[in-house]
Amino acid sequence: MRQRISNSVFSLITFVGLIIVWYLATRVLNIATYILPGPRLVLKSFKLGFVDVWKEGDPLASYGYYAPTLSTLKSTFFGFVYGGFVGLLLGVLLAESTVFKRIFLPYASAFQAVPKIALAPLFIIWFGFGDFSHQMMAATLVAFPLLITSMNALHVVDEERIELARSYGASRWTVLIRIKVPSALPEIFTGLELGVIYALLGAIAAELVAGSDGIGARLMSQQTNNDIAGMFAMLIVSGAVGASLHFAMRMLRKRVVFWV
Amino acid sequence: MVRKMKGDFRNVYKFARNRPVAHEAQVCGASIELDRIGHTFVSRHGDSVSALSDISFRVSPGEFVSLIGPSGCGKSTLLRIVAGLISPTSGEVRISGGNARRTNSAFVFQKPTLLPWLTILDNCLIPLKLSRIFVPDQKDEARRLLTLVGLQGFERAYPRELSGGMQQRAAIARALITKPSLLLMDEPFGALDALTRDQMANELQRIWSETAATVLFVTHSIQEAAYLSDRIVVMESRPGLVCAIETVPFQRPRSLTVYEQPEFGRLTVRLREMLGQGQVSPNVSVQEIGGRP
Numbered sequence: 001m002r003q004r005i006s007n008s009v010f011s012l013i014t015f016v017g018l019i020i021v022w023y024l025a026t027r028v029l030n031i032a033t034y035i036l037p038g039p040r041l042v043l044k045s046f047k048l049g050f051v052d053v054w055k056e057g058d059p060l061a062s063y064g065y066y067a068p069t070l071s072t073l074k075s076t077f078f079g080f081v082y083g084g085f086v087g088l089l090l091g092v093l094l095a096e097s098t099v100f101k102r103i104f105l106p107y108a109s110a111f112q113a114v115p116k117i118a119l120a121p122l123f124i125i126w127f128g129f130g131d132f133s134h135q136m137m138a139a140t141l142v143a144f145p146l147l148i149t150s151m152n153a154l155h156v157v158d159e160e161r162i163e164l165a166r167s168y169g170a171s172r173w174t175v176l177i178r179i180k181v182p183s184a185l186p187e188i189f190t191g192l193e194l195g196v197i198y199a200l201l202g203a204i205a206a207e208l209v210a211g212s213d214g215i216g217a218r219l220m221s222q223q224t225n226n227d228i229a230g231m232f233a234m235l236i237v238s239g240a241v242g243a244s245l246h247f248a249m250r251m252l253r254k255r256v257v258f259w260v
Numbered sequence: 261m262v263r264k265m266k267g268d269f270r271n272v273y274k275f276a277r278n279r280p281v282a283h284e285a286q287v288c289g290a291s292i293e294l295d296r297i298g299h300t301f302v303s304r305h306g307d308s309v310s311a312l313s314d315i316s317f318r319v320s321p322g323e324f325v326s327l328i329g330p331s332g333c334g335k336s337t338l339l340r341i342v343a344g345l346i347s348p349t350s351g352e353v354r355i356s357g358g359n360a361r362r363t364n365s366a367f368v369f370q371k372p373t374l375l376p377w378l379t380i381l382d383n384c385l386i387p388l389k390l391s392r393i394f395v396p397d398q399k400d401e402a403r404r405l406l407t408l409v410g411l412q413g414f415e416r417a418y419p420r421e422l423s424g425g426m427q428q429r430a431a432i433a434r435a436l437i438t439k440p441s442l443l444l445m446d447e448p449f450g451a452l453d454a455l456t457r458d459q460m461a462n463e464l465q466r467i468w469s470e471t472a473a474t475v476l477f478v479t480h481s482i483q484e485a486a487y488l489s490d491r492i493v494v495m496e497s498r499p500g501l502v503c504a505i506e507t508v509p510f511q512r513p514r515s516l517t518v519y520e521q522p523e524f525g526r527l528t529v530r531l532r533e534m535l536g537q538g539q540v541s542p543n544v545s546v547q548e549i550g551g552r553p
Contacts, residue, residue: 160373167343167367168391168438178390182377259376259418 034228041229042236049233068218069237075131075203075214076245079138080196087143087195088188091150096176101151108147116140116202120209129210137206141198149191153184186260189253196245204238215241289322289474290355290365290441292342297351299337310499311337315351317493317502321441324468324475326485326492330535334500335478336446342476343367343444355442365442366435370450372427374419374434380406381415384434391438398437405433408467425456432464436471443468443475450480458516461487469513482531487518494534504534 019039025031026038033041049065060067094101094108120137127133157180165175181188207216215238222230297315300308312334319325327335340346342353343365355365366387374383384402406412409429411422419427428448435443448464449457461484468475479485485492486508494504508527510518518524 158373160369160371161375163340163345164367164369164373165390166345167365168387170390174390178386179375182375185377259420 034226037229037232042232045227045229045233046236049230065218065233065237068213068215068234069241071131071213072134072200072203072207072215072238073241075134075206076138076196076199076241078131078135079203080142080199082135083139083142083199084146084192084195086139087146087191088150090143091147092154092176092181094147095151095154095180096172108144112144112148116144117205120206123206124210129212131213133210134203134206134214138199138202141202142195145194145198146188146191149194150184150188153187154180157183186257189249189257193246193249193253196249197242200238200242200245288441288472289320291321291474292319292442292476293354293356294318294338294342295352295354297338297341297348297353299334299341299346299348299350312341312348313499313501315500315502317505319474319476322472322474324477324488324490326477326479326489327495328479328482328485328492328531328535329495329500330497331480333495333497335495338495338500339367339444339446339476339478342442364438364440365444366438366440368428368431368435368443368445368448370447372419372424372431374427374430376419379416379418380411380422380430383419383430384437387434387438402433402437405436406430408436408470409433409463425452425460428452428460429463432467436467439471440473443471443473445475445477447478447480449484457481457484462516464488465513482528482535483519486524486527486531487514487516492531494531496535506531 023039053059053061053064123133127136161179165179204216207214211217299312300310303309341348449460489508492506496503
């Protein structure tokens with residue numbers, strides 16, 4: 001307990017220290033605000049984006065920070081769901097069917113080597129400038145790590161558990177649902193934890209390239225408008241979103257995979 | 261009923277689905293007849309290795325038979341062949357029994373192999389779900405079996421909350437839920453410490469006497485085999501074959517005092533010599549063959 005308190009106190013001290021160093025650096029070294037804005041400017045930007053929009057009675061105003069954050073969250077969520085579904089389904093199929101695996105695994109591995117963010121321009125041609133292409137980018141990034149982790153996890157299920165089921169004449173489907181998938185769940189959740197971060201990455205990357213909406217699009221417009229403090233605020237927001245998503249996934253993991 | 265291989269095994273259960281275990285009358289043991297069983301597998305280098313050759317013996321209904329032999333002599337393979345998990349490359353397994361219409365076997369592994377996401381009670385019921393013959397009132401039967409193996413009060417616990425010995429008891433209760441006429445046990449106490457092992461052997465004798473099932477029991481321990489069995493099949497390795505079948509004369513129920521009888525000592529010495537004379541590979545230690553000194 002004592003260790004814990006001193007840990008959080010320590011974190012707080014280093015955090016405050018870091019802000020002070022940041023402040024002093026911009027002041028003493030006289031760094032231009034269009035290169036590194038001081039903490040006060042960034043804070044002001046936060047106030048503008050998160051507090052002032054409430055005061056003006058329209059929290060979802062396009063110049064506020066709620067709208068792009070929600071838009072990115074939405075793309076991340078749908079991308080995660082689509083990509084998660086496809087990744088899991090393919091992982092199971094590849095693990096269960098040798099034929100399927102022999103046909104598709106080489107292509108999957110080759111595709112895995114493609115830096116998928118480079119697909120963003122192509123996705124814009126296919127899916128347009130809207131949210132859907134952001135979702136597809138996110139989904140693509142989620143699907144592959146999940147495919148690989150779930151396939152591997154299904155391959156290393158304890159042979160005796162499978163023999164146990166088979167000794168009772170269980171069908172292949174029963175073995176899959178009652179033995180293999182639950183056994184693989186801890187590793188699958190590792191894939192999901194990675195996946196949720198990848199989904200955010202994919203959504204923001206797609207927005208950067210072709211966003212009408214979202215954190216990535218906002219960053220690009222801030223760049224155009226020389227709103228560097230705003231960019232810092234947006235980056236901090238995206239970091240907070242990523243950390244919260246990861247935390248939520250870990251909580252879910254603890255509840256679902258309670259036996260590990 | 262005669263069954264040869266895995267394919268037939270499935271049919272047994274298709275039939276079983278229409279006849280829930282719960283409503284069956286008194287179960288009696290199955291009889292096993294192994295007819296010149298041989299098993300060869302292809303090694304990684306492409307050579308074919310003979311794991312078992314020309315194994316023939318019979319097990320009568322309700323009999324407790326142990327298989328002992330050095331590591332790698334194919335005991336476990338033979339057990340898996342009887343279970344229908346592996347098809348032999350030659351020979352035939354004939355199992356008849358129990359209720360004459362079908363065979364109902366249960367397998368106990370060296371590891372408890374409990375499913376960590378299920379409670380002990382649900383773990384006991386899982387065979388019924390795996391073979392799709394779940395009947396609601398089996399929960400009471402599962403509780404009865406858990407009491408039989410000394411795990412009353414642990415129904416709602418999860419496997420990781422139990423010690424190794426308790427987990428193995430749960431695995432035995434799980435094996436009994438389908439009222440098997442044949443229990444196949446693959447070194448079930450191999451992972452336990454010596455004290456728990458003696459205790460479990462004693463418990464197994466009691467449980468077996470209450471179920472009347474036929475038991476085929478693979479072990480490394482000569483003393484365990486001598487204590488529990490009606491007959492002991494001694495195997496030797498490469499290729500695995502039967503070198504002797506010993507009958508164990510002691511009256512049942514046996515207590516741990518059997519260990520002190522001179523005849524018990526003579527029997528274990530004889531078995532140890534037999535295992536020594538067999539083509540034991542040099543890297544197998546006496547400890548491994550003989551269990552506790």
